[in-house]
Amino acid sequence: MALMVGIEHLFGNLEPFIHAYGAVAVTVILAFESLGAPVPGESLLIFASVLAGRGELSLPLLMLGAWAGAVLGDNIGYLIGRRLGRTLVLRYGGKIGINAERLNWVEALFARYGPITVAFARFLNVLRQLNGVVAGMLKMEWKRFLLFNALGGALWVSVWTLAGFYLGEHVSDVKVIAHDLEHAGAILGAGVLIAALFYVFWRLRHAS
Secondary structure (H helix, E strand, O other), X not given: OHHHHHHHHHHHHHHHHHHHHOXXXXXXXXXXXXXXXXXOHHHHHHHHHHHHHOOOOOHHHHHHHHHHHHHHHHHHHHHHHHHHHHHHHHHHHHHHOOOHHHHHHHHHHHHHHOHHHHHHHHHOHHHHHHHHHHHHHOOOOHHHHHHHHHHHHHHHHHHHHHXXXXXXXXXXXXXXXXXXXXXXXXXXXXXXXXHHHHHHHHHHHHHO
16 A cells, blocks of 8 residues: 555655656656656656657657667766766765665676676666676776667667557556556566576577
């Protein structure tokens, strides 16, 4: 019950903001979320796509804005991680939820799987916020990061905007849709990452 009350409050605040600024609001918020800011980026995307399904927003503009915001934020994060390094990121990252435990976990994934982690990072909460920062800290080649990040962002945006758009045309309760999709997103993200890692293990085993 408390969770649903929180979601109702969240969407009560988001709806006028999205109606006023449309895809621009989604672009800005997703850019900040990609930098680690504790903002409801995925919830906002789902909610906006449901509204697009009802004809209240332009779906192409929403998808373009969401993709641009995600990629822009990740690349700013990449620059921050590359220029400031781990020590300064940890010193100031606590204000936006970046702590040593999270950073160590993401660093381990990046060090082992590199571009694959970048491509699927957006489907998991902690990875989504630290994707660019950690790639920059580990000195991943920027062109490679940009390519896989752009592909991953396009996949993530497509999955949730098209799902929300479809449901927005067929289901009446926006809050229930967004709530269910957000939980499904965590499950889907874990499944996608596990499948990608299994593929890497299979390739490495057969290559040796």
